[in-house]
Amino acid sequence: MPDAVMTKSNTAQGAGSAMLEVRDLHGFYGESHVLHGVSLDVRQGEVVTLLGRNGAGKTSTMRAIMGIMGKRTGSITFQGQQLIGMAQHKIPRLGIGYVPEERGIFSSLSVDENLTLPPVVKPGGMTVPQIYELFPNLQGRGSTQGTRLSGGEQQMLAIGRILRTGANLILLDEPTEGLAPVIIEQIGVAVRALKQRGFTIVLVEQNFRFAATIADRHYVMEEGHVVDMIPNDQLAQNMDKLHTYLGV
Amino acid sequence: MFDVLGVPPQVLFGQLLLGLINGSFYALLSLGLAVIFGMLNVINFAHGALYMIGAFVAWLLLNKLGLGYWWALGLSPLVVAAVGVVLEKTMLSRLYKLDHLYGLLLTFGLALIFEGAFRHLYGVSGQPYPIPDLLKGGQNLGFMFLPNYRGWVVVASLVVCLGTWFAIERTRLGAYLRAATENPVLVQAFGINVPVMITATYGFGVALAGLAGVLAAPIYQVSPLMGTNLIIVVFAVVVIGGMGSILGAILTGLGLGLLEGLTKVFYPEASNIVVFVVMAIVLLIKPAGLFGRER
Numbered sequence: 376m377p378d379a380v381m382t383k384s385n386t387a388q389g390a391g392s393a394m395l396e397v398r399d400l401h402g403f404y405g406e407s408h409v410l411h412g413v414s415l416d417v418r419q420g421e422v423v424t425l426l427g428r429n430g431a432g433k434t435s436t437m438r439a440i441m442g443i444m445g446k447r448t449g450s451i452t453f454q455g456q457q458l459i460g461m462a463q464h465k466i467p468r469l470g471i472g473y474v475p476e477e478r479g480i481f482s483s484l485s486v487d488e489n490l491t492l493p494p495v496v497k498p499g500g501m502t503v504p505q506i507y508e509l510f511p512n513l514q515g516r517g518s519t520q521g522t523r524l525s526g527g528e529q530q531m532l533a534i535g536r537i538l539r540t541g542a543n544l545i546l547l548d549e550p551t552e553g554l555a556p557v558i559i560e561q562i563g564v565a566v567r568a569l570k571q572r573g574f575t576i577v578l579v580e581q582n583f584r585f586a587a588t589i590a591d592r593h594y595v596m597e598e599g600h601v602v603d604m605i606p607n608d609q610l611a612q613n614m615d616k617l618h619t620y621l622g623v
Numbered sequence: 624m625f626d627v628l629g630v631p632p633q634v635l636f637g638q639l640l641l642g643l644i645n646g647s648f649y650a651l652l653s654l655g656l657a658v659i660f661g662m663l664n665v666i667n668f669a670h671g672a673l674y675m676i677g678a679f680v681a682w683l684l685l686n687k688l689g690l691g692y693w694w695a696l697g698l699s700p701l702v703v704a705a706v707g708v709v710l711e712k713t714m715l716s717r718l719y720k721l722d723h724l725y726g727l728l729l730t731f732g733l734a735l736i737f738e739g740a741f742r743h744l745y746g747v748s749g750q751p752y753p754i755p756d757l758l759k760g761g762q763n764l765g766f767m768f769l770p771n772y773r774g775w776v777v778v779a780s781l782v783v784c785l786g787t788w789f790a791i792e793r794t795r796l797g798a799y800l801r802a803a804t805e806n807p808v809l810v811q812a813f814g815i816n817v818p819v820m821i822t823a824t825y826g827f828g829v830a831l832a833g834l835a836g837v838l839a840a841p842i843y844q845v846s847p848l849m850g851t852n853l854i855i856v857v858f859a860v861v862v863i864g865g866m867g868s869i870l871g872a873i874l875t876g877l878g879l880g881l882l883e884g885l886t887k888v889f890y891p892e893a894s895n896i897v898v899f900v901v902m903a904i905v906l907l908i909k910p911a912g913l914f915g916r917e918r
Contacts (some may be wrong), residue, residue, distance in 0.1 A: 441812050467814035479809040483801040491795075492802055493813035540813075 394419045394575055395544060400449040402439040409435045411599035412449070422576045424586040427596035428622055433579040434476055437546045441473050442466050453544065468496045472542030476549045478533040480521040487517040490536045497541030506535040509565050527558035534565065545569070548579045559585055583621065595620045630888055636767035638884040644773055644842065646880020647780035648835050648853065653860040653872040654784055655831035661804045661867035662824040665715060665726035670857070671850030672737035673829045677703045677836025679741060682750055682845045692755035695837050703833025704826040711825040716818070741847035749844025776838050783834065784873045791869050800824065859902045865915020875913060
């Protein structure tokens with residue numbers, strides 16, 4: 376079990392050096408208590424997935440990180456800064472980019488306007504030509520109304536516009552949802568390219584096969600908290616367990 | 624000169640000009656309402672009162688400080704914007720999580736308070752405001768006589784309306800505004816301070832009303848009731864144009880002003896209700912308004 380030992384020691388010493396550190400996070404939408412003590416770490420340059428059934432709290436965890444939640448308790452630190460209690464519009468300015476599940480393409484904005492809408496928060500973001508290189512489908516569509524793009528193109532636009540901002544942690548909420556296999560393939564290529572560029576990525580995925588091709592580690596969520604963490608290289612040994620968790 | 628359907632051209636063009644002047648005010652005021660409604664989802668019933676305050680600030684600047692029309696044109700909208708910012712920060716911003724109706728009730732109450740206060744201070748009889756020297760006199764266009772000041776009002780409000788349209792539809796700041804109108808939560812999640820944008824939008828929207836007030840001061844008298852008289856028609860304009868539509872507000876404002884003018888020529892009895900007849904028809908055929916999108 377050398378792998379397991381290594382991962383353990385990594386986690387132990389990595390606790391202080393994690394880029395994103397979530398501890399005992401509780402979250403509420405109005406009266407309903409949706410997160411029950413989430414704890415997880417994301418290290419610089421890692422791709423980490425949140426797996427779990429519908430309603431397990433994956434999207435809520437992302438929204439809690441971005442501050443889009445009525446009430447949060449516990450601790451979320453990003454590069455040593457506490458996010459709980461921080462003004463909502465300051466959180467992305469630390470370098471966190473959010474790609475929501477519903478993609479959030481604006482219908483009253485053209486593709487170009489959508490692409491350049493999020494303000495640049497840090498130097499070192501990708502340029503528009505580099506984004507076109509990553510997502511060739513978007514090229515030449517600049518004046519099209521944002522929501523006239525296909526679902527896959529909208530997803531590419533939603534990811535692309537975050538890459539311009541210089542954010543180094545990207546929260547991707549179900550980027551493959553409802554897309555055709557050939558488009559999922561393209562998104563996968565792009566996410567891998569981003570990983571190579573040094574982006575740190577938290578990925579919510581239902582498509583477990585897709586997740587396995589790009590992630591370093593998987594956190595499994597159930598009923599509003601993390602129940603297990605499986606490194607990607609131990610996925611094969613843990614298949615049975617995972618199937619029970621996900622109920623597939 | 625020959626008559627059009629038995630109407631002398633002087634009368635026809637005179638009424639059309641009057642319609643165009645009214646239409647300019649409808650456009651400026653409904654544009655402000657549209658901008659505010661788009662961003663805040665508040666039907667700003669205080670708009671007419673703030674238009675009246677704009678005119679009164681101009682009158683006060685002249686009579687208390689000796690500052691003339693051109694000063695008022697710059698300062699009065701700023702004063703009204705400042706009033707708007709205070710209202711938004713201290714009161715309106717507390718209502719966004721509630722039903723739209725609360726914003727409407729609050730602004731309606733504010734309108735009554737403002738108008739009551741000015742009535743108490745200045746009475747209901749209007750105060751005259753002189754036309755600035757530069758714009759006195761008029762042009763004989765052959766088919767009609769065009770007073771310079773009226774021409775100026777039409778041109779100035781057209782320029783302001785088109786400038787606003789351009790700023791919202793074609794600039795980066797406007798893109799933020801449109802995006803925040805659609806999905807404020809996500810725009811905030813990109814790192815934009817949406818509450819500040821909302822306050823600024825309200826300030827800008829009511830500044831347009833203040834500007835309209837200054838433009839109106841030399842034409843109509845400066846009176847505490849001038850807003851009440853106008854605002855009902857302006858709300859009809861907004862409904863016809865489509866709630867929240869910028870271009871719709873401008874075009875409908877001008878169009879309905881002209882329509883009112885034409886009605887005065889051909890069937891004067893209907894001139895006061897023609898706007899509301901159009902509103903009823905539009906609501907029957909296209910409930911979202913001529914330029915509105917269904918929400």
